[in-house]
């Protein structure tokens with residue numbers, strides 16, 4: 426189904442074509458028409474599904490079709506913002522801003538990004554000049570609203586992206602405060618990778634008769650990823666990692682650790698071993714994070730160690746390997762992490778390190794993704810701990826056939 430049939434027109438269509446998109450992704454097919462009609466949308470989708478374009482393309486077209494009457498406001502007053510997109514992290518905000526730059530290239534609409542960690546002068550200057558679309562993280566946006574730099578009084582479209590992560594990061598109060606500056610009569614789009622009760626409540630409170638869209642995370646992401654889990658003792662993980670980075674056909678690897686500190690320690694170790702590596706986490710300043718991303722994208726430093734928050738939603742093509750140096754405690758985080766590879770139809774590999782104690786986490790992961798993962802015990806740094814020949818004392822996994830397992834080697838659980 427071509428993009429035209431969804432109701433998109435020039436110049437948006439040319440931008441889509443220039444990006445090389447031939448067909449809409451499922452979420453785009455489902456969302457674009459409704460957003461164009463002005464409907465509210467509740468979208469259950471994670472990054473990697475094309476959701477940024479799913480909301481950006483129709484929003485740009487709508488803003489273009491209905492020019493704002495107050496365009497020529499005196500310049501000492503902030504011109505009213507027409508569309509606000511809230512996102513949880515600086516990286517995601519910057520990424521959405523870049524997407525809007527590309528998709529909106531021929532529209533003449535203006536946008537800016539607002540996030541903390543950098544001087545606010547550049548951001549306030551853009552606001553003074555007047556912007557149609559603001560992409561922002563909640564904290565800095567509230568600062569600027571408080572200082573009178575942002576006028577949301579005539580907002581037409583409000584987008585809340587990655588709502589579940591916003592909640593996890595404690596932004597709920599900020600979201601309510603921001604909403605208090607926004608007119609009640611508006612179009613609202615809410616996207617979230619998961620739909621826990623809290624998100625449902627938020628959605629019920631801020632959406633009016635929304636079109637509900639759900640794209641299952643497994644379909645676009647998991648099918649193109651070869652998932653392996655290496656059983657390894659805690660102390661041997663960095664040796665195993667170095668071995669894999671040297672022997673696997675790694676062109677670009679994203680490595681996740683649980684904490685910033687462990688990320689720093691690991692980076693030091695990998696550097697000492699001669700790997701071209703950088704690190705991205707919330708203690709690094711914006712310049713350093715930006716540089717790390719650029720070096721990762723360009724291939725100058727093709728190994729990037731990251732904490733979850735920093736890496737959430739990173740849009741880097743051709744990540745050949747995602748490595749879970751530590752298994753995340755929530756299965757959903759696992760899905761988000763490995764979703765950085767195997768994107769847009771290419772194949773990817775995810776390698777997760779798992780200690781014997783962490784094996785129960787695998788059960789949850791397999792349940793969520795609805796398929797077994799391949800366990801590898803046979804590698805140069807095998808676990809000295811006794812192998813699991815009897816059933817673990819946790820909930821049994823309906824997908825597993827543990828009783829038939831071979832004692833070592835690579836196999837399906």
Ligand code: AMP
Pocket residue numbers: 445446447448449450453471472473474475476477478740742768769
């Ligand atoms: P997102 O889920 O918004 O982070 O998008 C994931 C990736 O898919 C980005 O690199 C987009 O450029 C790409 N993408 C979005 N829509 C399409 C499409 N219709 N065809 C091909 N790639 C797309």
